[in-house]
């Protein structure tokens with residue numbers, strides 16, 4: 636039998652009541668707060684502590700590549716060890732790399748982050764499809780055959796994204812809602828019987844999704860659309876409101892918090908992760 640799809644693996648997490656995505660964002664001030672140096676070893680230490688705390692409680696971890704990349708090859712080596720820990724802990728890993736390029740180049744990014752056995756292998760990656768949804772096609776073999784996933788930026792949590800993502804295409808849809816449609820259609824076409832698709836979208840929890848033309852009232856046909864939702868915690872959205880914010884498209888929600896989990900030092904990290912994991916489970920169990 637083939638490898639379980641990313642969507643199936645997400646579905647198993649949701650069935651176990653896990654919807655939290657714990658961010659691994661070793662900002663310099665947070666490293667200082669943890670008593671760690673602002674270097675690759677510090678970032679690795681924080682990353683591995685988050686993995687240890689998240690195991691069994693969170694559905695996934697999301698390392699933000701920039702915080703490792705700033706240390707060059709040492710940073711990448713540190714990240715490889717964090718990824719290995721996460722795999723050993725049974726956590727899904729969403730590599731927050733936000734890659735996007737012409738198709739042939741994007742395919743190499745997909746190989747770097749999603750091909751089995753790659754040093755930086757993750758389970759899914761964040762991608763920008765502003766050069767056209769089909770530029771992502773180099774990742775599709777990894778999605779179809781290797782159980783990998785993508786999260787396509789659709790309506791991002793940062794306020795300055797509105798000018799771009801609210802822009803209307805020639806067919807009248809906003810850029811954000813077209814990204815949602817494209818991901819949904821891909822899942823419906825390639826995994827029509829799946830409970831959860833393998834291609835998801837990023838929707839900021841800080842937003843009024845209706846303003847983007849994204850209908851949260853209905854779930855749509857086909858597999859549930861995975862939604863990676865940053866913006867909880869530090870950026871102001873409350874995880875307790877997740878059911879109301881995402882409504883019918885929140886069936887396959889991964890709620891991300893990074894700084895709000897990391898702030899406060901290594902002490903209390905497990906309790907903070909548990910608190911957020913319990914809160915998102917309760918919010919979604921309560922319904923929209």
Ligand SMILES: O=C(O)c1cc(=O)[nH]c(=O)n1[C@@H]1O[C@H](COP(=O)(O)O)[C@@H](O)[C@H]1O
Nearest residue numbers: 699731761791792839865869870892893894
């Ligand atoms: O793709 C992302 O993860 C992402 C998309 C988005 O719309 N907004 C957003 O904040 N993010 C990421 O989610 C994390 C949010 O971190 P906190 O604001 O500290 O919880 C950061 O790693 C961001 O890069």
